[in-house]
Amino acid sequence: MNMDDATPSSSPATRSTPIWRRPVSRRVVLASGAAGAGAAALAVLWKGTDLSQILNRVRDLTHAYPGALSDPRVRAAHLLRRAGFGATAADVDRLAAMTSTMMTQSVLDYQKTSNATLEGKLPTLDLTSAKGPNAGAVQAWWLQRMVQTARPLEEKMTLFWHGLLTSGLDKSGAGQMYVQNALFRKMALANFDDLLKAVSKDPAMMVYLDTENNRKGKPNENYARELMELFTTGIGHYTEDDVRESARAFTGWTLKGGTQLRYTMQSVFNARYFDSGQKAFMGKTGNFTGDDIVEMLVPLRATAERLSTHLFTFFAYQNPEPEIVRHLADTFQQSHYNVGAVVREIFSMDAFYSAKAYRALVKSPAELTAQTLRATGADAKGFVASANAMAPMGQVLFYPPNVAGWPGGTSWINSSTLLNRINFANAAAQRAAGSSPARTVDQLTATLLDGNVTSTTRDGLHAFATAHPDDQAGLLFMAMATPEYQLN
């Protein structure tokens, strides 16, 4: 397949039809009790992390969309890149044989898939010693999870939360980051208010944004400010007074034991440190706790739109249309803030499989590294080396540049990072010499590049294969040095 014939037709859907061409109208959803008086009842339904509520509502929203990707293997590979970290030829074949509904379900319904094989391969981290595990070991451990997991979306959502609800090794301990990572994995698709309440008491977060030091009479504003600015509403929806008052509400939670707080893995509530006075927050007054503040922030429309935008940008493309954000924000609010429901809607949208979405994200260094190791294989040393190799590409796991996480998008690409990305593929291919996932140019491009490259690239790969017939590693590298491979 050449670039030209694989690029989906770009004729737009008719104006009167929403971008995602929903066969179930919003009116039907509303009539089923998802709004107004029925919302409370539905909220109960959505509580917890049971995925069945999400899966029951997966619909095929993508058939007959004029701009959509048409080749089943390209659609499957696209979904597996976005919902996970790339795929083997067998994975692509398996999903390509499914309907879109089944594909979405198979990705979302990961709790049914055992991860025992991965767990058996992972190194044991030393969580009992005073200073916890070595940071490099935890980084390699997570990278190995990304590469070898049988539940790609679980790991991808964990990466999403790490980039949004940031903590980092510059302040928090490696053991704490490991514990936080497990929390993100466990609550990957949970209700957002539940997740934020848990994160507010998470040791890594408490150290990173100083809630541990936030005590009655001695408020520390760090967490309260970032909770609003970065985690929920975004700037412009709160005042400096809201920051100061809500900081008081987050008092009382402390870390248990030890003076070395970055090595402490357990948080406890201590009433002595809690400011039980009245707090005036966003027009309401009361003896609010941190949980109360979360419960006031999460229902706000600004939170729904901001998180929806983050999720869509992470999975589909940047700058989503207002009607897409509106639809996702509605879903969020009608599902009692269920993240899985929003992710389900994203994967069900025609927009997700549209020309606009195809290769419209730059692979993050985590995605590039994990996908490359999936293609080349890696041993324990390889995971450690590869986790280290991510730094010059611009992303160190558990070490975001600041509390806003990685800026992502086109900022992943500059002259330095691009050379490092290509050189990393070179080193990985050398390390894997002899274990290339495919032997011919066509097999390689089919596995790694959707079989969809420019004729110049195809000719160049053939020329290399002809000139260097014994150099499998070199050919594998050349396929990963392509511009197509830089995009997701």
Place this chain on the structure above:
Amino acid sequence: MFSRRDFMKQGLLPVFAGSAVPTIFANGVAAAAADSPQATPNGRILVLVQLAGGNDGLNTLIPFQDGAYHDARPTLRQDTGVLTLNNQLGLHPNLKGLKASWDAGQLAIVQGVGYPHPNLSHFASMSIWETASVQGGIGDGWLGRYLNYLDQVGESPNHALEGVSAGSLVPPELRSKTPVTALQSLQTFRLQPVNEHGTQVDVENPVMKFYGAFKTAGPAPFGALLDTTLQEALQASNALRTTDASYQAKATYPARSPIASSLKLVAETIVSGLGVRVAHVTLGGFDNHSKEKPVHDKLLLDLDQALAAFMQDLAGHGYGDKVLVMTWSEFGRRVKENGSAGTDHGTAAPMFLLGAPVKGGLYGQQPSLSALDNGNLKFTTDFRSVYASVLQGYLNAPASELLGGNYEILPLLKA
């Protein structure tokens, strides 16, 4: 010929069908020769040092005689060892190198720098400083606009090393319509060949062709971004390869200090003679909401030692009078320390300008510690006034045009 500038001027949107495939190898070495600092009209270099996270200005330039300072900082105040500049103000005890520069008349300090209606968000305030616009946003950075200007008047070297940042990201100050380079090491800044049974196979040409074809075939803006970025990278790396072997540091940089490594890399790039005009390094970790003192003390020590080595290194290579260093931070800290021996986000703080080009001394006014705005200092000098002074007084650039307004020019710099 080299179309990144033309392309970027169109705002990253259109892609020019039929534009010639650039031949980038021919001009790398030629550009290197033509861009020695002596060959350019002024050859002046500005190095920005970003103190990320919000530096505690009151514990950097310390009003040690002010009772209000002592009252507001029961655990954080510096009681001893302040390096006095006059009978009111002194430098933090760990800023010994900067004090030596002060004594030599090579340190200018602008007091109480900020802007109206201060924003206490790290990211909103950084964006304001980076774009020199109180709206912030994603437009070109203020130094990026300077690079655009150099390009307009034909003073740009023909490769991406005129704007250099140490690290893996291009900072927003340098966002521009001309190429800039993020650097981590000059030695690894190259496309590695394929190692085929011990024989090195050069792959630059075929890989460049892949990217060239994808420029128009790939999705916008990524196809063009990838192609132009690879061209810039190879052009800059080929130019560097002719020079990087010759650099020997003329100072001992502190070990295990990221800011020292960054400044050393900048010195190496400057000394390569390829025409660096602006450089950016970052020292992070200043967001000290709790247990500030040991962290902040160490940061200032690292900063001071790294800067001292950097200035000595540049002077040893004959660049002493061609380089101006300027520090900035998105805001200072709250006057009163909080309950966890730290400080929350604040407003105004001092800026340091360092090097032979400056006229040493204190500029502007130290803000009052008693007449506060919601617990925060009221700024006395607009940061854009400092930018304007540097653009006009040092870089000989049209400050009003580049900053979109007229700001007072401070006599910080020698003519």
